[in-house]
Amino acid sequence: MADKIDWAKYLEEQTSLISKNVANLEVTPAAAGDDPPANEQNEATNGDNGDDPVNPADVSLLQKIIRKGLVENANDVEIQRQDPNSPLYSVKTFEALHLKPNLLKGIYSMGFNAPSKIQETALPTLLADPPQNLIAQSQSGTGKTAAFVLAMLSRLDSQFNFPQVLCLSPTYELAIQTAEVATRMAQFCPEIEIKLAVRGEEMPRGAKISEHIIIGTPGKVLDWGLKFRSFDLSKIKVFVLDEADVMISQQGHQDQCIRIHKCLASTCQMMFFSATYGQDVMEFAEVIVPRPIIIRLKREEESLDNIEQYYVKCKDQQAKYEALTNIYGSISVGQAIIFCHTRRTANWLAEKMAKHGHSVAVLNGDLTVEQRIAVLDRFREGLEKVLITTNVLSRGIDVEQVTIVVNFDLPIDMQGKADCETYLHRIGRTGRFGKNGIAINLIDSPESMAICKAIEKHFNRKIRFLNAEDSDEIEKIGA
Numbered sequence: 001m002a003d004k005i006d007w008a009k010y011l012e013e014q015t016s017l018i019s020k021n022v023a024n025l026e027v028t029p030a031a032a033g034d035d036p037p038a039n040e041q042n043e044a045t046n047g048d049n050g051d052d053p054v055n056p057a058d059v060s061l062l063q064k065i066i067r068k069g070l071v072e073n074a075n076d077v078e079i080q081r082q083d084p085n086s087p088l089y090s091v092k093t094f095e096a097l098h099l100k101p102n103l104l105k106g107i108y109s110m111g112f113n114a115p116s117k118i119q120e121t122a123l124p125t126l127l128a129d130p131p132q133n134l135i136a137q138s139q140s141g142t143g144k145t146a147a148f149v150l151a152m153l154s155r156l157d158s159q160f161n162f163p164q165v166l167c168l169s170p171t172y173e174l175a176i177q178t179a180e181v182a183t184r185m186a187q188f189c190p191e192i193e194i195k196l197a198v199r200g201e202e203m204p205r206g207a208k209i210s211e212h213i214i215i216g217t218p219g220k221v222l223d224w225g226l227k228f229r230s231f232d233l234s235k236i237k238v239f240v241l242d243e244a245d246v247m248i249s250q251q252g253h254q255d256q257c258i259r260i261h262k263c264l265a266s267t268c269q270m271m272f273f274s275a276t277y278g279q280d281v282m283e284f285a286e287v288i289v290p291r292p293i294i295i296r297l298k299r300e301e302e303s304l305d306n307i308e309q310y311y312v313k314c315k316d317q318q319a320k321y322e323a324l325t326n327i328y329g330s331i332s333v334g335q336a337i338i339f340c341h342t343r344r345t346a347n348w349l350a351e352k353m354a355k356h357g358h359s360v361a362v363l364n365g366d367l368t369v370e371q372r373i374a375v376l377d378r379f380r381e382g383l384e385k386v387l388i389t390t391n392v393l394s395r396g397i398d399v400e401q402v403t404i405v406v407n408f409d410l411p412i413d414m415q416g417k418a419d420c421e422t423y424l425h426r427i428g429r430t431g432r433f434g435k436n437g438i439a440i441n442l443i444d445s446p447e448s449m450a451i452c453k454a455i456e457k458h459f460n461r462k463i464r465f466l467n468a469e470d471s472d473e474i475e476k477i478g479a
């Protein structure tokens with residue numbers, strides 16, 4: 001059993017490290033924008049003597065200074081992308097990144113002609129020499145996975161047969177998807193080897209991993225890295241945390257990620273990616289990632305403009321089902337994902353839709369991981385047009401042809417309030433990579449209407465009324 005983590009101590013250690021980094025950087029007040037108050041500046045520089053332990057009470061103050069003095073300003077994407085000397089200088093072509101030719105060939109063979117906005121901004125940072133740490137946020141489907149996979153593949157040295165790159169994902173499905181992207185991108189680089197570290201994959205006791213890249217879930221990685229010593233975490237050069245916000249905010253994941261993080265060398269390059277970051281999560285990330293470059297979308301840019309959002313009023317669950325079949329009958333849908341709050345509703349709906357002649361699949365936590373992958377594979381191949389699921393699938397899963405996301409039930413948090421982050425992740429399953437998508441929210445009570453309004457207000461984007469009994473109106477949205 002691993003030792004229990006002393007959080008306060010860990011944060012303290014990390015903060016002390018950062019305070020030294022702050023002192024080592026030349027940040028002029030002009031570059032830093034808002035001048036921090038004099039006492040805050042003193043605190044930041046005083047951290048350099050290395051003798052004074054940092055008082056835990058100062059942690060949040062220090063975080064504030066770091067954000068004020070370095071992060072917010074030094075990393076303003078829009079200001080700095082034009083400056084070739086800036087760490088945020090952006091590239092307009094993949095050639096400008098001077099990648100290995102076979103990697104470039106892999107990218108083109110995937111149909112990527114030019115980098116997306118997050119790629120053009122993040123890749124120069126990710127590939128910079130010396131390596132830079134990055135915390136990046138960009139909306140769903142904008143090419144984050146492709147960005148960090150490319151960085152992972154570029155950074156390793158295939159002459160050394162041990163893991164140098166570690167990528168953690170929150171779920172089995174996402175880890176597999178990321179490994180698939182990496183395998184496709186590296187298709188002309190046979191020397192690069194990738195190892196999946198997920199449930200079901202086993203390592204003989206005492207055996208060492210020789211692959212260059214490990215992509216997996218935190219539990220398995222911990223087992224292999226710490227318990228069985230199948231690889232040496234201190235030799236990892238690149239550490240990627242995908243869906244960083246769940247990895248940091250969910251207790252189980254957080255503990256495991258931190259245990260892994262603790263074993264990494266101080267020179268290891270860290271890349272944190274997510275479509276959303278809560279404020280607490282961002283603060284935590286800024287403490288554990290030394291001197292990060294931060295690329296964040298402005299709040300108002302966060303909502304997905306290429307996705308038309310609608311709501312439909314229904315009197316009860318049965319009426320929701322009828323609305324759904326009306327919509328489905330009136331527009332030609334590529335593929336659809338329908339989100340339900342509970343497994344029970346998901347199963348109920350799937351049964352009804354199947355009886356009605358629809359080819360549906362259900363993906364929920366009742367299934368084994370293998371079954372989940374099989375369901376997703378069939379859906380990706382287009383064998384089923386409708387996938388009914390719970391929040392299990394709200395994040396990261398990439399199926400290009402999904403044109404409609406239906407919230408059969410709106411996402412709510414433990415307090416029953418609107419869960420805007422989950423909403424954003426859910427509707428982000430459509431409108432992938434700038435394509436158009438439709439999100440439809442089924443409303444059956446004043447409470448769910450209030451949640452819909454709260455989501456609308458949060459993102460400041462109109463969620464329009466749709467009359468599900470008027471097939472002419474429905475046809476128009478599908479046009």
Ligand SMILES: Nc1ncnc2c1ncn2[C@@H]1O[C@H](COP(=O)(O)OP(=O)(O)OP(=O)(O)O)[C@@H](O)[C@H]1O
Binds near residue numbers: 114119139274432433
């Ligand atoms: N430069 C590019 N040109 C064309 N297509 C791209 C490019 N980069 C990524 N894509 C495609 O766009 C889709 C979305 O990319 P990706 O899965 O990397 O997004 P993401 O930001 O990681 O999404 P999420 O937040 O949902 O995990 C994928 O199908 C991917 O193959």
